Amino acid sequence: MTRTPLRPLARILRARETGENPDAIERENVARRNEAIRDRSRGRAEGRLVVLCLFFVVAFGGIAARMGLLAASEPAEPVTETMTAPIHSARADIVDRNGRLLATNFLTHALYAHPRQMVDPARVARELARIFPDMREDDLRRRFADGRSFLWLRRVVAPEQMQAVHEIGDPGLLFGPREMRLYPNGRLAAHVLGGASFGAEGVQSAEVIGTAGVEAMLDTRLRDPGQAGVPLALSLDLRVQAAVAELLQAGMAMMNARGAAAILMDVKTGEVLALVSLPDFDPNDRPAAAVTGDPSDSPLFNRAMQGVYELGSTFKIFAVSQAMELGLVNPDTMVDADAPMRWGKHLIKEFKNKNYGPLLSVSDIITKSSNVGTARIALMIGPERQKAFLGSLGFFVPTTLEVIEAAKARPLVPARWPEIVTITTSYGHGMSASPMHLAAAYAAIANGGVMVPPTLLKRAGPVEGVRVMREEVAKAAVAMLRRVVTEGTASFGEVEGYEVAGKTGTADKPKKGGGYLKDKVINTFAAVFPASDPKYVLVVTLDEPVETSGPEPRRTAGWTSVPVAAEIIRRTAPLLGLRPLAPPPAAAQVTAAGN
Amino acid sequence: MRPLLYLSTALGLMALAFWAYRENYATQATLREITRLRAEIADLSEALAMQRAEWAYLNRPERLRDLVALNFDRLPLLPLEPGQLQAVDRVALPPPPPAAGLSGAVDVSGEFLPGEEDPL
Numbered sequence: 001m002t003r004t005p006l007r008p009l010a011r012i013l014r015a016r017e018t019g020e021n022p023d024a025i026e027r028e029n030v031a032r033r034n035e036a037i038r039d040r041s042r043g044r045a046e047g048r049l050v051v052l053c054l055f056f057v058v059a060f061g062g063i064a065a066r067m068g069l070l071a072a073s074e075p076a077e078p079v080t081e082t083m084t085a086p087i088h089s090a091r092a093d094i095v096d097r098n099g100r101l102l103a104t105n106f107l108t109h110a111l112y113a114h115p116r117q118m119v120d121p122a123r124v125a126r127e128l129a130r131i132f133p134d135m136r137e138d139d140l141r142r143r144f145a146d147g148r149s150f151l152w153l154r155r156v157v158a159p160e161q162m163q164a165v166h167e168i169g170d171p172g173l174l175f176g177p178r179e180m181r182l183y184p185n186g187r188l189a190a191h192v193l194g195g196a197s198f199g200a201e202g203v204q205s206a207e208v209i210g211t212a213g214v215e216a217m218l219d220t221r222l223r224d225p226g227q228a229g230v231p232l233a234l235s236l237d238l239r240v241q242a243a244v245a246e247l248l249q250a251g252m253a254m255m256n257a258r259g260a261a262a263i264l265m266d267v268k269t270g271e272v273l274a275l276v277s278l279p280d281f282d283p284n285d286r287p288a289a290a291v292t293g294d295p296s297d298s299p300l301f302n303r304a305m306q307g308v309y310e311l312g313s314t315f316k317i318f319a320v321s322q323a324m325e326l327g328l329v330n331p332d333t334m335v336d337a338d339a340p341m342r343w344g345k346h347l348i349k350e351f352k353n354k355n356y357g358p359l360l361s362v363s364d365i366i367t368k369s370s371n372v373g374t375a376r377i378a379l380m381i382g383p384e385r386q387k388a389f390l391g392s393l394g395f396f397v398p399t400t401l402e403v404i405e406a407a408k409a410r411p412l413v414p415a416r417w418p419e420i421v422t423i424t425t426s427y428g429h430g431m432s433a434s435p436m437h438l439a440a441a442y443a444a445i446a447n448g449g450v451m452v453p454p455t456l457l458k459r460a461g462p463v464e465g466v467r468v469m470r471e472e473v474a475k476a477a478v479a480m481l482r483r484v485v486t487e488g489t490a491s492f493g494e495v496e497g498y499e500v501a502g503k504t505g506t507a508d509k510p511k512k513g514g515g516y517l518k519d520k521v522i523n524t525f526a527a528v529f530p531a532s533d534p535k536y537v538l539v540v541t542l543d544e545p546v547e548t549s550g551p552e553p554r555r556t557a558g559w560t561s562v563p564v565a566a567e568i569i570r571r572t573a574p575l576l577g578l579r580p581l582a583p584p585p586a587a588a589q590v591t592a593a594g595n
Numbered sequence: 596m597r598p599l600l601y602l603s604t605a606l607g608l609m610a611l612a613f614w615a616y617r618e619n620y621a622t623q624a625t626l627r628e629i630t631r632l633r634a635e636i637a638d639l640s641e642a643l644a645m646q647r648a649e650w651a652y653l654n655r656p657e658r659l660r661d662l663v664a665l666n667f668d669r670l671p672l673l674p675l676e677p678g679q680l681q682a683v684d685r686v687a688l689p690p691p692p693p694a695a696g697l698s699g700a701v702d703v704s705g706e707f708l709p710g711e712e713d714p715l
Binding site: 100101104105107182184186187188242246495497498571573574575577578579 | 647648650651652654656657660677679682
């Protein structure tokens with residue numbers, strides 16, 4: 001900018017010549033300069049105003065745009081960004097020891113209604129009643145009309161039913177996802193698995209909680225989100241379980257029994273490979289517990305674990321092995337077995353009032369199943385020691401099996417233990433225990449005298465147990481049990497190649513008020529095989545069996561439980577990979593032929 | 596020197612702004628992709644669980660037993676018998692191969708069996 005002087009010399013001189021006032025020129029110039037300065041500052045102020053305006057326009061425009069965007073966009077829930085995989089199945093699967101599925105989850109839908117959003121409640125009620133036969137149209141119409149805004153219609157709908165409901169096309173009918181427990185094998189292992197039902201229910205999900213069996217006992221483990229992806233492996237073998245269930249069902253029908261139970265157990269690890277109780281039920285559609293009548297008549301009743309019975313002569317081996325353990329007798333010691341035996345006011349008799357006496361070797365007492373001989377041995381042991389020994393075999397406490405029912409099945413033990421109880425207990429009367437207790441105790445004998453707690457969970461290998469008798473004693477006891485099959489009461493139990501050893505037991509069923517029922521027995525066969533190196537224990541119990549092939553009905557275990565057990569061993573031993581010890585000759589001679 | 600500094604700063608700022616803009620959208624796209632993949636994984640694992648359940652259901656021992664009974668004519672299947680398990684020394688091994696090194700002519704002439712077609 002060029003600065004114009006206030007009094008330019010040329011104009012001043014010219015003004016002086018013409019006689020004008022040169023101050024006027026100066027004033028004019030001052031006025032002009034002031035005007036220029038004013039113009040400039042106004043322009044600057046105007047510019048600043050524009051910038052400020054622009055700033056406000058941009059700022060408020062931005063806010064307006066964001067508000068518009070928020071108003072116009074669809075609302076979305078904020079999602080937390082975590083890098084872990086989301087859990088889909090809230091409840092862990094249950095598999096058998098070979099990984100075959102026993103229980104899994106299944107996505108279905110629950111149906112609920114918002115009656116206030118319904119277009120035509122009358123039509124919805126009519127259509128729903130057509131799709132679901134158990135719904136009543138007038139009932140539905142009443143519930144739709146009573147002013148509530150939400151109502152559950154069905155906990156689980158099948159896909160085709162869901163499609164049919166979709167086809168009604170009413171906006172008031174809505175579906176929520178539901179995880180449902182599914183037992184693909186149906187009735188198989190029903191008593192072990194138990195069942196599951198819904199706990200707390202919401203629209204989007206529902207809690208699945210175990211109601212019985214392993215599902216209830218290990219509910220916390222199965223629901224643990226950290227282990228949801230890891231299936232729970234049971235000790236059961238699905239193939240063996242299926243074979244045992246099939247044969248036991250057939251045996252129960254053939255022997256006209258009311259119920260039956262079988263337990264197959266690995267003696268080294270204590271793992272239960274098969275556990276069957278008949279009659280059974282479908283855990284997918286678990287029946288309601290019986291409110292009236294005898295609970296043991298319900299199919300829900302687990303005879304193998306909850307059925308606390310007097311187990312009869314199967315107990316004799318415990319008295320004999322304890323006497324051998326204490327050094328009181330050896331297998332060849334002769335014992336007074338003169339029947340009947342009088343003890344106070346009681347008369348101890350043999351089966352069918354026989355007399356095996358006057359003297360019988362200890363081994364023959366087991367083979368012939370002599371009550372009197374066992375009673376004499378028990379008296380040698382005495383009540384205190386007998387009680388302690390049975391206690392060490394676990395007969396006074398519930399088993400530790402991982403099902404919720406096991407803890408409730410407490411053996412019935414006499415409150416006092418006089419000598420008459422010692423006598424009756426030695427042959428399995430007067431105290432009651434479950435077949436599971438018996439299997440665990442026989443497993444201790446079969447396992448060389450080491451008691452391993454039974455389990456329904458897969459174990460990695462043999463576990464440390466508690467020694468309850470010397471190894472030689474256990475061996476001698478198994479040898480005696482072997483003689484029961486080769487020459488004694490369980491001759492139908494022989495399975496070629498598997499050296500079955502075992503003891504039969506026939507116990508009269510107790511009456512409600514006391515005393516025993518006539519012609520109603522519980523037959524038990526507790527088997528150990530193979531006798532030379534025992535690996536498995538099988539206990540078969542039949543409730544009120546009667547064998548009718550002969551002229552007279554037979555109710556002894558040797559005629560009922562033993563053949564069933566033999567058939568089970570014949571079928572399951574190959575499945576367990578057990579090779580027959582002395583292989584039977586091949587059925588057909590295979591000749592090598594070249595061509 | 597100063598204008599150059601200002602210019603380079605301004606250009607750097609613009610470049611960074613452009614980068615940040617791109618990164619922002621790339622992140623959002625990746626998050627959307629993760630959500631989509633996660634939903635897909637959930638769907639697939641659900642389908643897998645369903646298939647496993649169906650497999651177990653179709654292979655339940657009861658059904659297999661019925662199928663074996665139904666198809667007994669075609670595939671006579673019987674339960675495993677103890678006699679089928681034998682010691683290794685009882686297994687008939689294949690016969691030793693014929694001695695190698697044939698010498699002389701081998702007579703392969705013969706008659707066709709009745710009913711057999713002439714292969715030539």
